[in-house]
Amino acid sequence: MNQAVKTQFDALSKSLARHLKRYFAAIAGTVIALMLGFSSFFTTELGYTYVVQDTLFGTIRVFTEPGVHLKVPFFSNVYTYNQAMTLNFGNQESGEVIRATRQLNEVEVQFADTYTASIPATFRFKLSADPERIVAMHREFRSYDNLIDSLLIKNAKNVTVVTATQYTGEEFFQGGLNKFKVQLEDQLQNGLYQTERRQVEVEQTDLAAVSSTNDDGDKLEHKVQLVWKNIILQDAAGQARRLANPLESYGIQVRQVTIGRPIPEHRLDELLVKKKDLVAKRITAIQAQETARAEAKTAQLEKEIEKARAIQDAQRAKELAVISKQKEVEMERQQAELERVRKEKEQAVALLEKQTQLEVATAERDIQKANAEAATYAAKAIREKGLAEAEVAKANLMAKQSARDIYMAEIQRDIARVMYPALKETQIQMPAYYVGDGSATPVNSLDVFTSLGAMDHLKQSLQTAERTR
Template identity: 25%
Template sequence: MKQLSELREIEMPVGKFIFVAIVAIMLAGSYFLAGQILVTNDAGNVQVKQAAATGTMSVRTQPGVYLRLFSDIHNYKISDTYDFNKEGTGINVRFNDSATANVYGSIKYRLPTSEDNILAIHTDFRSYEAVQDQLVRAVVEAVVIQTATMFSSEEIYSTRRSDFVDMINQQIKAGIFATKYSEVLRKDEDGNSFIQRAMDVRRNDQGQPYIAQESAFARYHVELIQLVLTDIDFDPKTDELIAKRKEAEQEKIVAKSKAERAKQDAVTAEAQGKANVALAEAEALVLKKTAVIAAEREKEVAIQEALKAEEVKKAIIARGQADAEAAKLKVAAGLTPLDKATIEKETKIEIAKALSAVKFPEHMIISGGGAGGGVNPFEAVGLKALYDLSNQMSGSADGAK
């Protein structure tokens, strides 16, 4: 009995293990069968279903749960990004001046959602990974490499980078442009001749480019949303040449700036000189006019004083003549010697008073006569006339005696 009990204790765990294993197999099978019976299409994806029995293909563009029934399901992202922005993923290009570079960036694109276009893509590429590699990457690389041949490295780092990006965009959408090669003899700023080689786009009469190879983006209706070039890494030799060109350009700009400054300084100095001359001329003219005005004023004052002196002279002469006539009449009437002496004394006193009252002009204008010589200044102010009058009076008195 004891051995039978021990045997049962050993058999019970084995039975439990088998039961658990069967349950696990059933659950796994159910999960597998569920995945083969039902399938979920996530938002932002399209699915291509190939029926298990018939091989018929259909497209599901709306998100949701669908019957799979052991069919093959292929998922495609409607919108995605192809990134060539990491080390080792850049696109190596050669420009028309033989410089090389690695171009880094990314492109965002959108697949078509119509059933015919999705089926065409699936038929040719069979998987989404193949679409990214054989369609998107292949087109972008071919276009970037081809476009680089139409530009020089100097144009890319200096003035025409935007043109480079724009031409890549156009060719991704439409296809590779047909090109033509040309050589033109030119001269640099120092007068040295050089041959400029260029690849240009061939265009029709309407200015539209000829398409040498249609783009897969156009063929499969893939939409280019955005292209971004984050860096163009030139080879070391080209980087060195670019650095030297930049240094030369900077020196040229500085030299030009200095020349312009010197030219402006010269213009400023010339203008300042003219201004100084004009100021000096104006100051000299002011001084001249001031002197003329002062001289004219002094002349006018002298003329007025001379006229005044002439009037004084006339008045003195008239008064003296009146006094002399009065004295003459008294003498003629028979004056005594005392009266005569008194009259002479009073006359001379009056003449002295008159002379003391004469105000001589500060300025006198004396002009020479014709044949008679110069004018006596005493005659000009009436002094001589007074003196002569006094003598006449004395002579008259003596005659009366």
């Protein structure tokens, strides 16, 4: 019995072991598959440059845009570089630290006159988008941190220190900061200037040495010193000669350089403060002198103005008197001229009136003469007309006398033309009266008809009067 149970337990144990091995194998396969799956691709983000190194096939790829990319699992290394980076050497804005890739201390520089200072500055760089330059940069530095520490930081500090040697401390802090920034950015982007160390004369203000003749330790004095400075060399075209720029071979660009408030060393700061006080006192004294000089000049100018004003008033009074006399003379001359013109006008008017009267008389004479001539001509015309009409009447009369019968016949014809139409409806009755004078002379027809017409008219008038009664 015990043997059978033991046999069953062993068989169950072996079956369980086989199942566990299969389970763990499945889990291990799943884990390996997931690892292979996640290791076969990677994602890229905006603002970063990715260098993918394939150790199995020996290839290098560069990605600068966001996306999803494949890679060989376990045999590919992905290196990430920021496309833009900021190095802040102690520069602050409103007391707040600027957000940067690296936060560093101020750059310690030494000027040509051995004074030192701390210069806070911020440098912003941008990587190239050229894959070949990115690969060359990666071969040289192999990581992003090594690129910043070995190239960008060292180069920025080196250019800042070298640029400072081209200035004296006083020159830098008395208006040379802006030029320093321009030269710093130019050399950082295009390469350092080739310089030659020379001694130059520099006019400076320094603390006077304490001696038997000077017991004031704060006294300042102006003096000319020989200072070693790095002088920029120029080519034949007048352009600055340059050294090789280590950033150019990798295509790294300098996008921005900002300078904070530099901090001079104690001796230089004390010298600048005393010089500032001395300059302020000197300016005050000069201003006082200028004010006194200006006041004296103003008083002199006021006197000259008063003198010129008095001269001008006298000259003006003289000119006014002359003008007044000239006005009187001119008025008298104009009055005489006016009187002369008036007389000439009166003479001209009288002459014109006489000429007008003469012309009127001449015109009337001409009119009368013309009227007389016209009357003569009219009388002659009337006489000629009368003579002509008399001749015509004489001729007619002569013609009538020579043809009396014809003329009488024509008269009878004309009377008939007038009378016969009037007697068209007239009835001739035996007259109740007789027309004649009782003589033997016969009465003509015209007298007869005239008498008949008159009697008939009288009769009608009587009848009308009777009807009205």
